[in-house]
Amino acid sequence: MIIVRPIKKSDLKALYRIAEDSGHGFTSLPVNEKLLQQRIKHAEESFAKDVKEAGNEGYLFVMEDTETGEVVGTSGIEAAVGLDDAFYHYHLGKVVHSSRELNIYNTVEILSLCNDYTGASEICTLFLSDSHRKNNNGRFLSRFRFLFIAEHKERFSDTIIAEMRGISDENGNSPFWQWLEEHFFSMDFPTADYLTGIGKKVFIAELMPKYPIYVSLLSKEAQAVIDKVHPQTVPALRLLEAEGFARRGYVDIFDGGPTVESHVNNIRTVNHSKRCQVIIDEVQSTDNYIICNSKVADFRALQTRLSLRETAKQVVISQAVADALMVSEGDWVRLVAN
Template sequence: MLEVVMQVIRPICTADLDSLVKVARASGHGFTSLPDDQLVLMQRIEDSVAAMALAADYHFGQQNQSYLFVLEDLASKQILGTSGITSAVGLNDAFYHYRISKVVHSSPTLGIYNPQEVLTLCNDYTGATEIGSLYLTDQARGSGLGIILSKFRFLFIAENRHRFNTRIFAEMRGVTDDNGHSPFWHWLEKHFFQLDFPTADYLTGIGKKSFIAELMPRFPIYICLLDKHARKAIGQVHPNTEPALAMLKREGFSYTGYVDIFDAGPTVEAELKQIACVKASQKLSVAICTRNNDESVPLKSALVCNTKVSEFRAAKIECWIDDIANRLMLTTKQAKALNVAQDDSVRILVIQS
């Protein structure tokens, strides 16, 4: 039996504000990109709407654009999740990371060789494209929707690659306890900030980052000087983030020694052309058809995206592919959900079972 399209990914709009506020509150501490602040969230929506409205031939340049999407249940009209893309970080304000590097203290005369790892504050990702704001509500977890909500971004970027950098990265949520406290930040707070993690995280989320440059240590931090709990947290992810990290690694993302300045969660990156689902995706034209219930014609499960921007739609569907004609066969209902018509182009990623 052909499954009906139940959920669709689309650009966020101003009518989604209340739902976005609920997502921000549910996401908890450490989810910096969606702070629990209605004015900031409204600005995020407006920024995304403006980015989506740019001319189709808009090219990536020295200006950041923010794209925010929602996963909508078509029957209930509920928002089940969010996902975002930032085209070029650090152009409007400084974007910080800690880079882990090594220094060596040695004395050949005394026969002493002592390598040490240090954390150095940097802006190395300035201009790179960030994927983030990925959140799935409790009711939608365990359904496989999280993978779709993550992967569609790569297809959107691939289809509109002139809008983005080829260097793509994602910050993984670091280790925090049930009260939102980070062991890594606890050490920094004690010695430099006198500002708890939830407060620092919130200030960053609403764009008030000046305290970082004012209070952050100006010289490299020797990791060996941190307490054992802070050291252990470096490069580790929150348990809820482990599936997302595993998925990104399967796509070709790797950890290159950069961590978040607040919770020390790892940052992973990949070149766009090396991302697995980008390489596996293909462009097809749409053919609207009526299913003839011929069970000999195999169905394929696929993530399908239209090639529009402000009217973008993506969904996981069961469909038929005519490999000879390079056509994607859709029912009328599927085409409507994807906002496509006869002979329109789509980008498709077949999902292997």
């Protein structure tokens, strides 16, 4: 059985392997054992914390194959970004240069450095091993987070964002960053990406141009990748767009990839999810759902067949599923059609 649960200290080795496999551009998982230990510790503290409103909590989950005990993926939610460290974006806007006398009217795109998403919740750190990219596991690993958010809304902001990985090659070279590097940073993209991942972001404020950048002044290669996603990230973007996420003109300061956002109440999975009481019995239905318990530190989620008694707000699940979810008859669960 494939389940999702909160990360724990013993998952360090698996998380380190995932960090190595994830490659360049995956800022939230640096290949650094000490920092990954800190990330796990912070997650454990966040799950154990009694929360009334979104703060600096970071919830990191893992996907586990219970037959082998192997951790095959990870997925996370940051409750409120930018409260401890500045959270930077470029906003893609326009300025108009016009002259009535000369009958000239030009619209020019500009990139302005901003912290507009400070305090927003961020879904992040999504990675699934090649061996388990099947049976809708990727969709499950993304969508279960919205069930967790729906069940524990007090822990999150009304605005939910996701940063999409931008264009870079197999060596980690980003056309967008190469222009910034040449003119401002003298530091390659993997190094800048790594420093951000380990929390050393002060160099951004110190070296990043303070004034808006005219897009037309960037190299043609840099212009071409602004607001574009890495080919491997296209499925993740499409899934989020289907959930109701949209672009608002914000792009990553390193690779130019888009950030998408949605109000929590406009997210499809949040809206369509239902809370039901558990009945344990044989399941006759073939309908497939994502289902989770209502816990935090002992959170569990999985995909399964179940029978929904919508009018009575009841759901019939098997004993094996109940055991995996750590629920008993009469407990409340949250679910959504897969």
